[in-house]
Amino acid sequence: MLSEDDISLLAAAQALELSARDIYASAVSRKSRSEEEQGLLELMHSHHTAYEQTLNGVLSKRAATERNADAYTKFFALLSDSSKLWTTLLELENTAIATHTAIIARLTSAKHAALLASITTIEARHAAMLASLTSTNLDLALENTAQSLVTQ
Amino acid sequence: MNQLSRRELLRLSGISLASGLVLAACGKQAGVVDDGAIARLGESPSTTALAEAEVTDEVLLRTAASLEYNAIDTYTAALGLGVFTGDLAAATNVAKRFRDDHQEHADAVNSLIRAIGGKEHRCANVRINDLYISPALALITDDKNENVGVDVVALAHALENLAAQTYQGVVELISDPKLRADAIRIGQQESRHAALLAQVLNPGVASMGPTNDPTTGKPNIAAIPAAFGSQANIQLTVGAPKADGSRTTLLLETPSLNSLVYDSVSC
Numbered sequence A: 001m002l003s004e005d006d007i008s009l010l011a012a013a014q015a016l017e018l019s020a021r022d023i024y025a026s027a028v029s030r031k032s033r034s035e036e037e038q039g040l041l042e043l044m045h046s047h048h049t050a051y052e053q054t055l056n057g058v059l060s061k062r063a064a065t066e067r068n069a070d071a072y073t074k075f076f077a078l079l080s081d082s083s084k085l086w087t088t089l090l091e092l093e094n095t096a097i098a099t100h101t102a103i104i105a106r107l108t109s110a111k112h113a114a115l116l117a118s119i120t121t122i123e124a125r126h127a128a129m130l131a132s133l134t135s136t137n138l139d140l141a142l143e144n145t146a147q148s149l150v151t152q
Numbered sequence B: 001m002n003q004l005s006r007r008e009l010l011r012l013s014g015i016s017l018a019s020g021l022v023l024a025a026c027g028k029q030a031g032v033v034d035d036g037a038i039a040r041l042g043e044s045p046s047t048t049a050l051a052e053a054e055v056t057d058e059v060l061l062r063t064a065a066s067l068e069y070n071a072i073d074t075y076t077a078a079l080g081l082g083v084f085t086g087d088l089a090a091a092t093n094v095a096k097r098f099r100d101d102h103q104e105h106a107d108a109v110n111s112l113i114r115a116i117g118g119k120e121h122r123c124a125n126v127r128i129n130d131l132y133i134s135p136a137l138a139l140i141t142d143d144k145n146e147n148v149g150v151d152v153v154a155l156a157h158a159l160e161n162l163a164a165q166t167y168q169g170v171v172e173l174i175s176d177p178k179l180r181a182d183a184i185r186i187g188q189q190e191s192r193h194a195a196l197l198a199q200v201l202n203p204g205v206a207s208m209g210p211t212n213d214p215t216t217g218k219p220n221i222a223a224i225p226a227a228f229g230s231q232a233n234i235q236l237t238v239g240a241p242k243a244d245g246s247r248t249t250l251l252l253e254t255p256s257l258n259s260l261v262y263d264s265v266s267c
Helices: A004-029 A035-062 A069-079 A082-104 A110-132 A138-142 B006-026 B057-081 B091-115 B126-140 B148-171 B177-201
Strands: B234-238 B248-252
Touching: A004 A035, A004 A069, A004 A082, A004 A110, A035 A110, A069 A082, A082 A110, A082 B177, A110 A138, A110 B148, A110 B177, A138 B091, A138 B177, B057 B091, B057 B126, B057 B148, B057 B177, B091 B148, B091 B177, B126 B148, B126 B234, B126 B248, B148 B177, B148 B234, B148 B248
Parallel strands: none
Antiparallel strands: B234 B248
């Protein structure tokens, strides 16, 4: 049985994943990339869809029904510059990782902390690959300087 | 009055005889001196009981620290081999950077251990070394192996995955939520390491996600192999081809009860 605080935290994680799903859906729909890059965008979109759906299942009737509007607005605006596609998605991934990690630090349920942990290890891989598409700078692929959207 | 047939009488006496032999073998007999001359079943040498070992936050963090030293030692050994040449020339700087990252992780984890009043651990996990790393390095450095450089990268990739899985796995076991977050922060960077090394082994955007070898049907190494972080064993195929053309595959698993670094374990 999840505590009220845990429900709120997991709902915040789900709302952010809803935003990520929709941002990726927008990137996929533009069809402005090569076939291989399009495949990568579709893969990452499918992952964020899976994260949102999993958290929806965990929260059941208490699940978030709306995406994180602030995050969606910010990243959707950044997507308007097609030359910044990869850096925008990199920042989105790093923001999701930072946010989920801050949530892990506050969740009382170890089981659900482990679920978020398994999501962040793949989002970290997303981030490393997105960074490698824009630069050979290892710091960009390895470091996460994004801020969490929830307080720690 | 019941009457026993000759057959039943023989069967009953047989059972009685067998039971008597079993009882006689199991117990000492009065008046018989045991001079140890006759080996007997049912006795074993005395044993020393192991110390009580509890899986605490400290033990889990000490185990994570030990894996960092496994990685540091492996990168040091890899750099010492001098095999990052040609197409792998850029791997030298990557290996140095990753080794430095693991040293930072080790320091960070030991800092967490000290903060909870535990004993820091500053050496590699012996069991992980004996089970996986030493056998892998022996196969890789065999004179008949012509792919030393690539195999070293494959070993590093497997160890990064092992470390990432370990940190992910301990999140559910650690009792303090803040420590869980501290642990997975490091696990996330191990995942980034693994993804970048996967691209060295199987480069290109098309290979970032899961693909299969068209000949064997087996999954290729991928930077992003699945939607959720795996806890399955890690396959590492290295070394010279055997007589049948296949190469040796080692299966790496995250530390379990017999490879945790308990309080009684020291360097």
